[in-house]
Amino acid sequence: MSYVAPLKDMLFAITELAGIDRLSGLPGCEDATSDTARAVLEEAARLHEDVLAPLNIDGDRNPSAWQDGVVTATPGFKDAFRQFAEGGWQGLQHPSGYGGQDLPKLLSTPCIEMLNAANLSLGLCPLLTDGAIEALLTAGSEEQKQRYVPKLISGEWTGTMNLTEPQAGSDLALVRTRAEPQADGSFKLFGTKIFITWGEHDMATNIAHLVLARTPSAPEGVKGISLFLVPKFLVNEDGSLGERNDVHCVSIEHKLGIKASPTAVLQFGDHGGAIGYLVGEENHGLEYMFIMMNAARFAVGVQGVAISDRAYQHAVAYAKERVQSRPVNGSAKQSVAIIQHPDVRRMLSTMRALTEGARALAYVAASHCDFAHRHPDEATRARHQAIYEYLVPIVKGWSTEMSLEVTSLGVQVHGGMGFIEETGAAQYYRDARILPIYEGTTAIQANDLVGRKTARDGGEVAALLLAQIDATLAEIEAHASYRSSAAFQAMYRHLSSGRDALNSAVRFVVEHVRRDPNAVFAGSVHYLTLAGIVLAGWQLARSLVLAADKRDEDLAFYDAKIATAHSYATQLLPRALALEASIRDARDGEGVLALREDQF
Amino acid sequence: MSYVAPLKDMLFAITELAGIDRLSGLPGCEDATSDTARAVLEEAARLHEDVLAPLNIDGDRNPSAWQDGVVTATPGFKDAFRQFAEGGWQGLQHPSGYGGQDLPKLLSTPCIEMLNAANLSLGLCPLLTDGAIEALLTAGSEEQKQRYVPKLISGEWTGTMNLTEPQAGSDLALVRTRAEPQADGSFKLFGTKIFITWGEHDMATNIAHLVLARTPSAPEGVKGISLFLVPKFLVNEDGSLGERNDVHCVSIEHKLGIKASPTAVLQFGDHGGAIGYLVGEENHGLEYMFIMMNAARFAVGVQGVAISDRAYQHAVAYAKERVQSRPVNGSAKQSVAIIQHPDVRRMLSTMRALTEGARALAYVAASHCDFAHRHPDEATRARHQAIYEYLVPIVKGWSTEMSLEVTSLGVQVHGGMGFIEETGAAQYYRDARILPIYEGTTAIQANDLVGRKTARDGGEVAALLLAQIDATLAEIEAHASYRSSAAFQAMYRHLSSGRDALNSAVRFVVEHVRRDPNAVFAGSVHYLTLAGIVLAGWQLARSLVLAADKRDEDLAFYDAKIATAHSYATQLLPRALALEASIRDARDGEGVLALREDQF
Structure with a gap:
């Protein structure tokens, strides 16, 4: 099953919902216009649809393989990654001073979506390299930056994040x-x-491991x-590769999904010590790692x-x-x-509405990052x-x-065929x-949403967003379509409740985080889910008004946007009611924490 | 990870919730007492825990294999199935006249739960054989019954259902x-x-295929x-096996889960015609098949x-x-x-509450079948x-x-380890x-719940169940614990809303099924889910009162029951609100069916 990048939907989200034109007024963003967006996305779509997407199922059937410490990527991946790198896609959001394109996050985000829809396993490699680049740019010495970042941006080398032991x-x-x-x-580093x-892997000549120790x-x-x-290979003064460093892959995992992406166990220092260079200041590692983590x-x-969009297209x-x-x-x-059967339509509508809502929320978040x-x-x-x-925690978690x-x-949607691996739907479920x-x-x-993002400022940012939702609600109610449109009325009703x-x-x-932290944290995932449902629904409410x-400019396209928003309003926003009731009833940790540890 | 049959929970559901003692007053059920139940379940637990459960992961790693038309089950399965058959477990619910045990469904159901928790892939073989036995007993000729049913009950032969082409x-x-x-x-039959x-497979000497044609x-x-x-092998007058019939397995599927259970493509009649015998009357096949289907x-x-219980125990x-x-x-x-972390506790409580609620509902349904x-x-x-x-559709669907x-x-709950196949949690997710x-x-x-089970009788049976829920609500409100117990109050509140x-x-x-079938059927899965959530919650409400x-008889056990019901009330029953709102808003098929076929 091929993947077709949803360019029109993406451009709608970039242009109408995230308002790229407001970005182009900012210094360094003069080129960030709808036209640039279209050009970049069309170019990206060609590569991802034609080269990376067809390899997705190959990666599942013929995963990366380990032998004697050497990992060989799925056939075709090395070449596809080379094309990706040569096209400049790794450098999209990175500074032009190091060979990047310096594009705003609002434009790199849809490209990252395409990459991962086309091939989630392959997409992870550039994703981790992005993290390594950001860490070095933030905390690395000038020499480290000069020696590593251009090679990472060009895709000659790749990067990793080494946290877990x-x-x-967590x-x-x-x-x-x-x-x-x-x-x-x-x-000299020692550890696992x-x-x-x-x-x-064998897709690049060197790997820059960023390691917590x-x-x-x-x-x-x-x-x-x-x-x-x-680094996997030490780097000489002139930038050429030197000796093999003492970091070795002793095995890769046998996983439920993303099988083409090798998940390595790395052994540092079994042969005398892996040579490493401090990045930034000693004992500040977690701080830098959070910079990488937040981007990641x-x-x-x-x-x-x-992956939701890919699964939707397939279904x-x-x-x-x-x-x-x-x-x-x-x-x-x-x-x-x-x-034509109502329940199949319900399932497809739900898939589509969730995907569009989440996309809109992510793109809007990206534009906030750019501002x-x-x-x-x-x-x-x-x-x-x-x-x-x-x-960020909502985009990630929800x-x-x-x-x-x-x-x-x-x-x-595929019925019995969905359970057969050859169909392909099961791979998305596993991945x-x-x-x-x-x-x-x-x-x-x-926990991040509850602690650092809500409790710390007393809910101030949340209130800012709630006020923006109120503005959208007012706009819906005052709109000329309100009286005649079932979609407007349903959205007003359900978004208000949400x-x-x-x-x-x-x-x-x-109000409860200090005096009853267990109750609040027991409901924290419900809170995150509720925020996701409502904020994505709010984006589709904005999309409804815009559409x-x-x-008249494009009946087929905008009517589908109206219908998608309508579907989200009636099928998804009501979940907010259930979540809120569960959160509220967690007071004193009763209910959700009623079972003691020894009762399980 | 080993499986331990939750005997105490099962006996609670059998005795207290499904009221086995009322059953033992019925003709032929004199032996159906709590003591019998305990004896049967303890015996079943030994076999399933010790023999079948350890093979579950083997079946995933080393699935049934096809070669030249012959399917070989995972090593160990043949012997395990022999022990299962020799223990008389296949005949549990079948008539003693054919070698069965004639136990009520209320007692066979927990055994079927154990079998499938221990080994879902292996459990499917007896499950399909049960269907074949029921079809033959319902519609077969006396000769067919005498010739096939005892062999199926003894586990010498197994049965299949051949519907799909x-x-x-569907x-x-x-x-x-x-x-x-x-x-x-x-x-003579011809088809695929x-x-x-x-x-x-190779676990039995013959296979009785029941085939729609x-x-x-x-x-x-x-x-x-x-x-x-x-039959795979024709059966001689004296019951011995004759010639190989012209039904052949041309391949088995490569599946997401239940890999040890071979899913066959069967070719009938490629070499002159597969000999078959009409079961019951011509053109009544669907009716008989529904008898098998309903049991299945x-x-x-x-x-x-x-599988929920197995996953819960593992987590x-x-x-x-x-x-x-x-x-x-x-x-x-x-x-x-x-x-000890609140969100892990929330996840485990949710897993447990859902599993116990669904178990209670299934066992209570089984007792209705017995009556x-x-x-x-x-x-x-x-x-x-x-x-x-x-x-039945709720037990199956929900x-x-x-x-x-x-x-x-x-x-x-397993975090990153959950994604690694060796951990075992992923197998349950796939299976x-x-x-x-x-x-x-x-x-x-x-659709069955909406059409045949609700619309046809104008909601009469549903009203019967709602009245029983009302009785439980009245019992909760009148209970001595009501004022002092947060669990009672939460259950009253959320079960009332539900x-x-x-x-x-x-x-x-x-009211809408005739004039607006699309709207009703678009909400049919929501209705089924809502019924499942509320009816299982009702069973846990009954369990709360009983506990x-x-x-005083068993503080640890009954307090856990109270806590589980409390958790279900606050974490799961509120979902009824969201579902009902979505169903109600499907009026005229708007919202959920807003997107036309060509808009996807």
Whole structure:
């Protein structure tokens, strides 16, 4: 099943919802216009549709393979990655001074979506390299930047993030990898890192591992973690490759999905010590790692959108082709394509509405990030940064959980064929399952949303967003279409309830987090889900108004936008009611925490 | 990870919720007492825990294999199935006249749960054999019964159901397999059947295929389908095996899960015609097949409970062992077992509450089936039969959809380890995915619930159940614990809302199904889900009252029951609100059907 990048939907989200034209007024963004967007996306679509997408199923059938420490990527991947790199796609969002394109996040985001929809396993390699680039640009020395970043941007080398150890998953305080200082200012690293995505492979000539480790004098816990750069091959003064470093891949995992992406166990220092270079200041590793993590978390959220869209496209194609049973309303005497059956339509509408809602939310978040980095006014920058940071755990947590539902519906639409691997729908179901886990599980995202993003400012940013929802509600109610349009009325009704539910949840979090943290954190995933449902619904409410206004320009396209928003309003926004009721009833930790540890 | 049959929970459901003692007053059920139940379940637990459960992961790693038409089961399966058969477990619910044990469904159901929790792939073989036995007992000739049923019950032979063809999945009107009458009264069959579970294997000496096909004179559509018995080896007069019949397995599927269970493509008549015998009357095949299907559907619902329990046990064990991060409420300075973290607790509580609720509903349904078959009073039998039939699509549809959520949470509790196949959690996630598909997808169940089970009697049976919920609500409100117990109050509040939501959905279905079938059928899965959530919640409400009354007899056990009901009330019952809102808003098919076919 081929993938077709939804260019029109993407451009609608970029132009109408995220308002790219407001971006182009910012310094350095003069070129960020709808026309640029179209040109970039069309170019990206060609590569991803033609080269990367067809390899997706190959990667599942013929995963990356390990032998004697060497990992060979699925046949075709090396060449596809070379084309990706040569096209400049790795450098999209990185500074032109290092060979990048310096495009705003609002334009790199749809490209990242395409990459991951085309090939999630392959897409992980550039995703991790982006993280390594950002860490080096933020905290690396000038020499490190000059020596590594251009090679990473050109795709000659790739990057990794080495956080997890067998005993240290979500809890980085438990990291044990040691870094011993050497006379020349470098370090020797000793330890085992697990779950290292693309930690070893043959698609690039070198790999820059960014590794969390402890120096001998480091304090206990997360305050004693430093960040090190450990290249697979040492790099000579002139930039050429030197000796093989003492970091070796001792195995790769046998996984449920994303099988083409090698998940490595890396052994550092088994043969005398892996040479590493401190990045930034000692004991500040976690801080830098969070910079990488935050970018990566956003990108993983986009992966959720991406795989949902791929699963949706696959399911729609099958539902239009598969003929089975007569219509329930007796409108035909013959069997019809299953897309005509109401429940199949419900499933496809749900898949589509969730995907479009999550996409809109991610793109709008990306534009806040761009304003936060480029707006001349400091207060404006700060406001956008705060909104972006509030949205990141939602984009990561909600869009990935949402992708489980969408890929599962994708299997269901296929009936028995969905369970047969050759059909392809099952691969999305398996691949997606990692998304709510890596780069911080949904609970970790929810804790971040509750703690750093809601409780810390007393719900101030949340209130800002709620006020924007109110403005959209007012716009809907005042709109000329309101009286005659069932979609407008349904959206007004359900978004109002959703808004109230979100407000109530925010109040609950702010008021109870100190005196009853267990109750609040027991409802934290519900809160994140509720925020996702309502904020994505709000984006589709905005899309509804915009589509109604522009309807005459392109009836088919805008009517589908109106219908998608209508479907989201009636089928998805009501979930806010249930979530809010569960959060509210967690008061004193009763109910959800009623079962004690020993009762399980 | 080993499986431990939850004997105490099962006995609670059998004795307290489904009221086995009322059954033992019925003719033929004199032995159906709590003591018998305990004895049977303990015996079953030994076999399933020790023999079948350890093979579950082997079946995934080393699936059934096809070569040259011969299918070899996973090593160990043949011997395990022999032990199962020799223990008499295949005959549990079948008549003693044919070698069965004649136990009520209320006692066979927990055994079926254990079998499928221990080994879902292996469990499918007896499940399909049960269907074949029921079809033959219902419609077979005396000779067919005598010749086949004892061998099927003893496990020397197994049975299959052959419905699906490449063009005929849910829509059996499209069946094309031909049956040509022969001079001796037998038929020759020609055609291809797909998705035939355990359609070929080496665990038994013969396989009795029950096959839907058309005779030359048959009318079009489902009214022209007959049922045939096509043995793999012909059976001589004396019961010994004769010639190999012309039915051959040309391939088995490469599936997402239940890999040890061979899913066969069977070719009938490629070498002159497969000899088959008409079962019952010509053109009545669908009717008989529905008898098999209904039993199988119930059993598949129990599979949903089974795999959920297995996934729950696996997740609890990991959560108690895995140490990671300090508690959010600052109650410890050290990292703790993750079961102490509120969101892990929420996930485990949700898994447990859903599993217990679904189990209770299935067991109560089983007891209605027993009353329907054995009560001396005809009107009473009819009432129980109607309730049982209302519950079957819910047990099938809801418990299996529920198992997707539970097995997904099971992966999530494991974090990154959940994505690694060796951990085992991913297998449940993959295995469960077939459950809402085979034996009729959730949409098919929902259509049955809407059409035959709700609209046809104007919601009468649903009203009967709603009245019983009202009685439970009154009991809760009048209970001595009501004032002091948060669990009682939460259950009263949320079950009341749930009851109203279910009532509203039933009214909507009854009032709109004729004039706006698309709207009703677009909401049919929501209605089924709502009914599942509320009816399972009602069972846990009954369990709450019973537990409060018996608390002093076993504090640890009954307090856990109270806590589980409390958790269900606050975390799961609120979903009824969202579902009802979505159903109500489907009026005129707007919203959910807003997107036209060409807009996808």
